[in-house]
Every structure is written in structure tokens, then in C-alpha cells.
Amino acid sequence: MPEISVIMPSLNVAGYIRTCMESVMNQSFTDLEIIAVDAGSTDGTWEILREYAAKDSRIRCVRSDKKSYGYQLNLGLELAGGKYIGVVETDDFIERDMYETLYKSMAVDTRAMPSVKNPLEGNEPDTQCPGGYDYVKGVARAFWEISNDVQVAYEIRDARNAGGVLNPSGHPALFSADAYLWLGLYKASFIKQIRLNETPGAAYQDIGFNFQVFQRSKKALYLDKVVYHYRQDNRKASGYDVKAFRYLLDEYGRILEMGVPAEWIHAVCQRMAEQCLGRFHNMAAGGRYWKESAEEIEELRRWLMDAKEQGMLTEESLSEYDRALLKLWWKGSEVLYMRCKERYGEKIQAVRTCFQAAGNHEIVIFGAGKYGTFFHALSENRYPGKVAAYCDNGTNLQGKTLQGVTVYEPAQAVERFHGAVFVVTMVRDKENARKQLLQLGVPDERIVEFVPVQDYLLFNMDY
Numbered sequence: 001m002p003e004i005s006v007i008m009p010s011l012n013v014a015g016y017i018r019t020c021m022e023s024v025m026n027q028s029f030t031d032l033e034i035i036a037v038d039a040g041s042t043d044g045t046w047e048i049l050r051e052y053a054a055k056d057s058r059i060r061c062v063r064s065d066k067k068s069y070g071y072q073l074n075l076g077l078e079l080a081g082g083k084y085i086g087v088v089e090t091d092d093f094i095e096r097d098m099y100e101t102l103y104k105s106m107a108v109d110t111r112a113m114p115s116v117k118n119p120l121e122g123n124e125p126d127t128q129c130p131g132g133y134d135y136v137k138g139v140a141r142a143f144w145e146i147s148n149d150v151q152v153a154y155e156i157r158d159a160r161n162a163g164g165v166l167n168p169s170g171h172p173a174l175f176s177a178d179a180y181l182w183l184g185l186y187k188a189s190f191i192k193q194i195r196l197n198e199t200p201g202a203a204y205q206d207i208g209f210n211f212q213v214f215q216r217s218k219k220a221l222y223l224d225k226v227v228y229h230y231r232q233d234n235r236k237a238s239g240y241d242v243k244a245f246r247y248l249l250d251e252y253g254r255i256l257e258m259g260v261p262a263e264w265i266h267a268v269c270q271r272m273a274e275q276c277l278g279r280f281h282n283m284a285a286g287g288r289y290w291k292e293s294a295e296e297i298e299e300l301r302r303w304l305m306d307a308k309e310q311g312m313l314t315e316e317s318l319s320e321y322d323r324a325l326l327k328l329w330w331k332g333s334e335v336l337y338m339r340c341k342e343r344y345g346e347k348i349q350a351v352r353t354c355f356q357a358a359g360n361h362e363i364v365i366f367g368a369g370k371y372g373t374f375f376h377a378l379s380e381n382r383y384p385g386k387v388a389a390y391c392d393n394g395t396n397l398q399g400k401t402l403q404g405v406t407v408y409e410p411a412q413a414v415e416r417f418h419g420a421v422f423v424v425t426m427v428r429d430k431e432n433a434r435k436q437l438l439q440l441g442v443p444d445e446r447i448v449e450f451v452p453v454q455d456y457l458l459f460n461m462d463y
Helices: 017-025 045-055 069-079 098-106 205-216 244-258 262-286 291-309 320-331 333-358 370-382 410-416 430-439 456-460
Strands: 004-010 032-038 059-063 084-087 135-145 151-156 164-166 184-187 220-231 363-366 387-391 405-408 421-424 447-449
Touching: 004 017, 004 069, 004 098, 017 032, 017 045, 032 045, 032 069, 045 059, 059 069, 069 084, 069 205, 084 098, 098 135, 098 184, 098 220, 135 456, 151 220, 151 370, 151 456, 205 244, 205 262, 244 262, 244 291, 262 291, 262 320, 262 333, 262 456, 291 320, 291 333, 320 333, 333 370, 333 421, 333 447, 333 456, 363 370, 370 387, 370 456, 387 410, 405 410, 410 430, 421 430, 430 447
Parallel strands: 004 032, 004 084, 032 059, 135 220, 363 387, 363 421, 387 405, 421 447
Antiparallel strands: 084 184, 135 151, 135 184, 164 220
16 A cells, blocks of 8 residues: 555646656655546547556556546545645646655644744744644645746745645635645545546636535645645636636535535635636636626625625625726626726736837846846746846846846846846836936937736736
């Protein structure tokens, strides 16, 4: 019997499956079985899986007779023989030591962990008994692969699960703070009690899964370590599926049928609202209102309006921005969509303005911080090779290579890239940066300010 079973559901991910499979096969922890459950791929994914299985006896390839993510995972759970179980999405990849890290943490003595934080107010770490966790999770890094040299990424963190031991069943806030089932290693005897909804498609069945996990778990450990890389540049991902609202209705309907304890109802309604609003952003990014989902959108709107009237949805639990969007939704779904579309129109125009000003000139980015690297990625996504360099007054950055290009001292950049357009990406020192460039002889028409924005949906839009 292997110590760990890794379930890998797949459907038409031939472009990503090799990177994913190799990250699992080459784990530093080797006592594992890999259960690849394919839902009928037609792009070569199945053949690639079979190729790997012929090389590694730990891999078991299984054909699912349903195109359902929930069914695939349920099938994998039934077949898993390990003491512990993990899940890896097949367009993602994992750190080489992910399962070694999580496995060792399963047996750690919390009395020897003085650095454990208090992740939730009123929740003291359990220091009385070693190990015995229902699950252990790490941190995910969301990424967009723009080119060989340019990759945009950020770590998915939430203060409500920022490292430490806790009792999930007593903390409803986890339902919003921890949305990813694949970040963990689960005790098999615990996770095999849970069944996922087997609705068609690869979307949102993890909502009901997570709800059951948090409701049942009495002890879990959250590690402050990146173990998982979560791909965002796959336009076939479920968030862009026009059936998304239908899937949300199915999942939340099932949760409500289970019976939601009073102390959890606010968390459930909050998460439902957040996910619905997120789909409006995806619609706006695609530039089209999903009229074929109008009925489901309206039903969800009524659900949430009723929840607000009954005190089950408190807008104070949402971000200020989401509260503003929710108020627009009460007025009508297309009202909300138009506001989201206008917002993305403004962002796209800000980006276009920079590229229009650059014209046929190469670009030097002034500012090697987060907005500078973000603009570089936008440029590489649309105009590969257009960014020639960075310049920055930070001596700790000068001379370094960032996303494939060099960071220069401003005077060096002006001298070296005569005729380039300089895009200023700082927030606080943008006026000083402009003055500095003017003093160095750069004409005003070749200095452009990038409106500070870091909205990753822009990578999936045309600009």
C-alpha cells in the first residue's frame, strides 16, 4: 500500500499535461501512486498519460465514462489505496517537495512549533496533541505564462488561514478564505467519507467538497510555504464557461439541501456572492453578456436578495468594491454587467494609450517594481520583444536582469536607448521620474505614464 495517492483529473489538457505529470512523478517523496482519471480527452491527453504510465509503474490510467469533475474525483477516491490523498489539477504543476513537506507535517508535534501563528481571532493553536490532522495545506502561487522569460505570478494568501493549527468546524470564515481543495494532503480515512456532486462539466464541484471538509474536520494545519502553481492562462478554465451560473446554482442548492448550521449561513452566502460577482468580471473581460444564462443569473440574484433581507448576507462582510457591485446587481443584472464592462474598458484604454504613444519605438520601463513588471508582461503578451530595458533609481536593482531584460540606472538607459519611449510605472514618484527624464534630455512626448493597475484578467483580453 502506498503512503500517498495522488488523483489527477484531466480533460483536453495536452498543452500542459507533461509539465504537470513530471512535477508529480519527480516528487522528492516517492512512495506514492498516481491515479490519472481522464474524462474522454480528444486532443492527445489520454495518449500522453498512457505514454507516462508505460514508463512509471506508479501511474494508473483510468477512463471516466462521465465528463464530470466531481465524478472523476469520486472515482479516484474509490480507487485510492494510500494512507493519505492529494489532488493535482492537470494544467497546473507542483513544487518538487510538495508531498514530502505535507507528509512530514502530518506527523509534526505541534508542541515543538513555537512559531505557529493564531490564524483566526479567538482560535488558539492546539498544542496538546501531536499530529493527527485531517488535512495539511500549503500556499498556492497563481501564474500566467506569457513567454519563456516572462511569467506573472502572485501568492494566494488570506489572513484567515495564514499558517497555524485550527479546528475548521469552528471557523466558518474558512469557507471564503480557503477555496482550493488541491492545496492539501488529506487523511484517507477522513476524505473518503466525502462525495462530490457529479454534475456535468469541470466546474465548481469543489464548493460542496470544501463545505463538507470544513464542517467535518476537527484539526488542520496550514503551512506558510508555496507548494502549488495554479495556472491562470488557460482560457478553457471553468470561470469562463457560460454555464458557470448554472453550476453555482447546482452546488449551492446542494449545500442548502444538506442543511447549513446557523453559524455557517453567513459564510455560505458571502462566498456565493463573491463567486457570482467574479463571474460578472469574467463576462466583462470576454466582452459579452451571457444571455443564455439570464435565467440562472436572475435566480441567483433573487437568492442573494432574499438572503440580505433575512439577515443571512451582511454586506459588511464583503470588500468595499464588492459591496458597491452588489448594490448595482440589486438594480438589475445587466446594470452590473455594464458597470464591469465600463471598468474594463477604462483599464484597456489606459494600456492602449501607452502602446499608442510608443508607436514603433522600443520601450524602457521606468520603475522595476510590481507595476513595472506587470506592464512588461502586458507588453510581452501583446507585443513580444518591445520592452528593451528597465531603469530604476534603486541601486539594489541596477545591473540585474528582470523578466529577461536588464535594469539600468536612468542616465545609462537614456544614453543607451536613444529614441525609446519611457513608460513611468511608479505611483508615488511619477512626477519626479518625469522631471528626471526631462533633465536627461528625453522629450516630453516620449514620456508616458502607466495608470497603476494590476488586474490579471487583462491578460485574457484584447488590448
